[in-house]
Amino acid sequence: ISIVAAIAIFCACSDAVAETEIQGKTSIDRPVSPKEMQKMLGRGFDVQWAKFTKKIDAYGVDEVIAVKSLGFQSVRIRTALPADNYLLGVLDSRISDCLDNGITPVLAYNALNYERNPNEETLEQSVEWWKTVAEHFKDVSHRLIFNLNIEWSDAAGKNQHAIDLFNEKVTSAIRKTNPTRIIIYSPAKLSDPNYLEKMTIPEIFEQYGEAVFRQKEAQVMKNLCEKNAVISCGGGAMLNPQTAEYANKNGVVVFADVPFEVCYERIKNDSNRPLVAQKGEKGLLELYNQRY
Secondary structure, three states, rough: HHHHHHHHEOOOOOOOEEEEEOOOOOEEEEOHHHHHHHHHHHOOOEEOOOOOOOHHHHHOOHHHHHHOOOOOOOEEEEEEEOOOHHHHHHHHHHHHHHHOOOOEEEEOOHHHHHHHHOOOOHHHHHHHHHHHHHHEEEOOOOOOOEEOOOOOOHHHHHHHHHHHHHHHHHHHHHOOOOOOOEEEEEEOOOOHHHHHHHOOOHHHHHOOOOHHHHHHHHHHHHHHHOOOOOOOOOOOOOOOOHHHHHHHHHOOOOOOOOHHHHHHHHHHOOOOHHHHHHHHHHHHEEEHHHOO
């Protein structure tokens, strides 16, 4: 399964009460951490159980049992069909069969319209799709994982801002009903965690997006917070709850209150700040007001 090329974002803020079976043992359902998710996924592959009519009609639980017997632990259920009652019924049976047989289901959407033509209309279509699906599965085991888009190609695949906007809007819609479910974000390119160490900030933004950079930034901040040091970080770093927690737990946080005009003069020609080039003065002012 190509999920190894994705970023998993985890947020724990509520308890669940439904019972589920994990590795043959009954337990109370609860939020799953990224490390637990890695173990749950194990060996897996893509399936077309909810993609083509022929495959949908031919499906039977025996396929899930066969997957299990071959030693696989997860499947990625791909679909581009409308989120209507027909698709929800199809997904219900596949996801239930997987959970009942110890297979981790990853529900992956193929946002074809947005990929080909990323605009407000196609973005809203994707948001509504996930909003409907998330609402429908809100009480299902946390072992069900959401993959926002299978992979990026066409026009959106060449536009990192379009990918970031998609991830932001869709995630917000999902989190209203699924605050603690694991979400997988597919990057524009296959990610190599070791290669990130050698890349500049603009290169990370361009090739993998802001989400990957923020994840790496959080890890660096955690390591630095364990040392006796003065750390000068950007405003975006402290928007990450995990980073803010590290900082407050291990030291004293000081807010340097500087007017926007002064900030802008300092950074407007800084080529090492991707958001400056992406947003321009007006966009940066909006960002400043959000962070203030």
